[in-house]
Amino acid sequence: MAAYVCTRSFINKFKDSIRFIPRRYRVKTKWAATRPKFPATELALHNFDTSYGIQLRDLWPSIRVAMLCEQKYGALINSFSSVPNAIKDLEAQGCKDFISIDCSRNEVHQPSQDYTTSHRDSTELEPASLQPSISPDIKCLVFPQGDISRFKPARPDSSGILGYYLLDAASVLPVLALDVQPGHTVLDLCAAPGGKTLALLQTHSVNYLWVNDLSGSRTMRLHRTLQSYLPKEFLDESKIHITSTDGRHLGITEEKSFDRVLVDVPCTTDRHSAMVEENNIFKRSRTKERQKLPLLQTQLLLAGIQATRRGGYVVYSTCSLSQLQNECVVQQAISLAQQELGITVQVQDLRWFAERFSDTFHFAPQLNVGELVLPHLCANFGPIYMCKLHRMN
């Protein structure tokens, strides 16, 4: 049957620019004459039902419905911008900075917040009192639980720098877990599109940031994002180094160079794959690519471990629920690092971290390794998996 070429492709183009299109409708109708017979989104959902139904059992229906509904965003405040009252305006709409709220909530219970283990004079001898503090400079505002309001687009200040960046609030958690200290050199191995990179820069602790992504076009997009959010002086080569190479090579060329490494690997992007048809990783033509993902992820994590200095930390994160891409990759990377490279890596317990943010996010109970933010209608963030590793030698 001949394709029905019509003028509505022009109308669609015009329509796109003037209103918000729900992502579930984003099919390239200007090229497709019919809708796909087996949409990749359906293939994705089928895949999820099969694997996550077993893995998550009773939790899966709630997660599934949340992933198929509009996700919730957070506004990452850009401290480089001089938009007046950006925070106050957002707070007036009802948002709150979940980081300061969740952290201060816990501080009420702990009199001391020390790194050293010797400080045990508090009557409450919870492990909570020994926990490191979380970077207070990162601010991310979200609407309360159950509130489905949307954020308005960020406004630029007098120099054209935007006031905040909209992203999945759970994406900030791996950056918080990374715990960048002042003067650190940081590597962001798979940085595009740049949300986590921006969050890293908000800590104001990064001495030198190496930002990398495999895809040239996505690196360009990342570069443009940074230009929209950072004043020119901060985009200096000596402060931020942007490359577009295969992250696996950086493990060898930049061995033991970084205090902190963030490995936010390419994954099946579960929420995205369930809703958006365009270039979906579950479409049949990308099956091989998808099946090779865990291997690629393991290699990237290994490279990240190699690039970490002794005593440094690596945070591995994905936006998938799949055990194969999460815990299995971490465990495989740890054993490979030991056996093939002689590097000892220790998993850091992040239960205290999950506890701290349990008012804002729904965490999966009792994972073997790492923490997993589950989408839930009342807190429709995630899925985000993260695991913190400590390089011992």
Next chain:
Amino acid sequence: MVRWMWRWSVCRVAVSRGHMPFCSTQQEPHNANPSHTGQVTHRPGNQLTLCSLLEMGFSETQAKEMHECATNSRGKHVPSVLTALLLLGLNPSSILKIMQKCPEVYSLKGADLQQRVDHLRKMGLVEGSLQRMISHYPKVMLLPIKRVNMVSRLLREKCLFTIHQVTEILRDSPEVLEEDLAELEYKFQYAYFRMGVRQPEMVKAKLFRMSLSELRCRHCFLERRGLYQTPDKKGQTLIVNPPLKDVLCVSEEAYLAQVAMATAEEFHVFRKLMAKEQEEEGREDEYSSDEDEELGEDKDDEDDDDGVHRRKRHWKTGYKKDRK
């Protein structure tokens, strides 16, 4: 002529019932029970009196209330209306409740009312169901016969319900008579195509009692949770769908606890999100009303699903296996 016929029918019933009082328009006690004739107050015109109300069987307080409301309504034929209601076999307290629920009935003409009631009888509403329907949904008496016919025709011709099923629908969900015809058809199509439910199940589940938004909410919640699938061409699904009556005929609490197995908070947030989605979809449809036509092109050679008229729409579903 009509009045004569009315009086005649009144008389017949009077004989059988034995205590039927007449409104003041009657000039002669025609076949009436002799014990009652003396008390009828003769007043020219169709005006209601307290006395006649009392004779009809209303208590004093009831009569007073009715009289007041009747006068306020400025209805000109109240006595004939009341008589028609009494003819149905409704007792005075039921009638009072009806009038309280639906004071517009005062403004009707007795003859019209009688015609409409007879028409409903012709539609298959037998004694018992008819009275129950009128008691629960007195508005039905305000609807012209033409309207009732239009709805009935839609249900039979476009939705392919049998006459028997149409009667059941009218009996269980009389509000269907007031619904916009296009929306009524859409609701049916939603259940038929999107949910894969057939007519007998729809009737059993009293589909038309529920608003479209609530139906869509409960269905999509289940579907997105993975607990409901649209059947494919052969009517098959990978999971067993819950029966429609288990989804619709239960309270929200029961639905959440037994079918959806979710918390109330989740459902309330979901409802808000659905409302937003529908609102945005509505705005999209404003711009792209021609889009559906083109999409429908390639569906022409599909067999016409048991003859039901398929509206050319594309619904985003979790699992619609739309094989050609």
